[in-house]
Amino acid sequence: MPRFTRPSAERSGPRERAAPRPIDAARLEALALSYASRFATSAAKLDGYLRRKIRAAGWDGEADPVERIAALVARFVSSGYVDDVGFAQARAGSLLRRGFGERRISQALHAAGIDEGIRASVMPGTGDARQAALALARKRRFGPFAPTQPDPAQRERQIAAMLRAGHRLDSARALVLARSEAAALDWAEQG
Numbered sequence: 001m002p003r004f005t006r007p008s009a010e011r012s013g014p015r016e017r018a019a020p021r022p023i024d025a026a027r028l029e030a031l032a033l034s035y036a037s038r039f040a041t042s043a044a045k046l047d048g049y050l051r052r053k054i055r056a057a058g059w060d061g062e063a064d065p066v067e068r069i070a071a072l073v074a075r076f077v078s079s080g081y082v083d084d085v086g087f088a089q090a091r092a093g094s095l096l097r098r099g100f101g102e103r104r105i106s107q108a109l110h111a112a113g114i115d116e117g118i119r120a121s122v123m124p125g126t127g128d129a130r131q132a133a134l135a136l137a138r139k140r141r142f143g144p145f146a147p148t149q150p151d152p153a154q155r156e157r158q159i160a161a162m163l164r165a166g167h168r169l170d171s172a173r174a175l176v177l178a179r180s181e182a183a184a185l186d187w188a189e190q191g
Contacts, residue, residue, distance in 0.1 A: 022060035023053060025068060032072055036081045040090060043082050044113020047073050085121075088114045092122045099136025102129055104166025127191035133167045133175050134188040143176040144184050150176075 023031070028050060035041065035049055050069045059065040076082045088109050095105045102123055109119045124132065138145050142158040150158065155176050162172035178184040 020057035022058035023065075024060045025063075028054070028061075028065075028068060029072060032076060033081075036076055040087055041082060042084050042087045042112045042114055043073050043077050046076065046082055048113075084114055085118055087112070088118050088122045092124065096124055096128055096132045097135065099132050099139055099165060101132060101162075101166030101168065101171070104164075107166070125191070129167070130171065130188045130191035133162065133171050134184060136162060136165055136167070137175050137184065144178045144181045 021027075031053055032046060032050055035046060041049075047069055050072070051066075054065050054069075061068060073082065077084075091109060091112065092105050095108060100108075105123065106119055109122070137143055140158075140161065141147065142162065143150070143155075146154075158176045159169075159172045162176065163169060174187050175184055178187060
């Protein structure tokens, strides 16, 4: 059976997208619920998401959209759909396990809109920070975990990489300049 083909004149230009349907109060709540159910999020991230959606599609409601978003986010927080403390704990733990240091964790939580008091409460202790530095050194093969003894220029690059990952300078130096893997493990256990 022959397939139906459109005349070439209809297919020649790029396809135009239809303008997005403006968002009303019911659709705004549905978007918020969908976002909060799919992603671990903070109140600030949910607020930003909803503002972007309204900016892209427009608002078709009677009340001010900013006030509507603020009320919706507050309701989600009070209902427990959005939990800044839980989000901060999970995010900080994830970054620690990946080998990131205190400064980088604080930056990530600040970018997610987490309050300074909550950020301070979830910051890792000295022992956890040392374990994170050790995890990064193992993963990236820094210092005593390198297959060959690094030269001074390589050591400086390794220290710089640990600083970019949010670790303190004294921690980065101690780990990269450790004589052996056992010495690095001892250093990490001291915290």
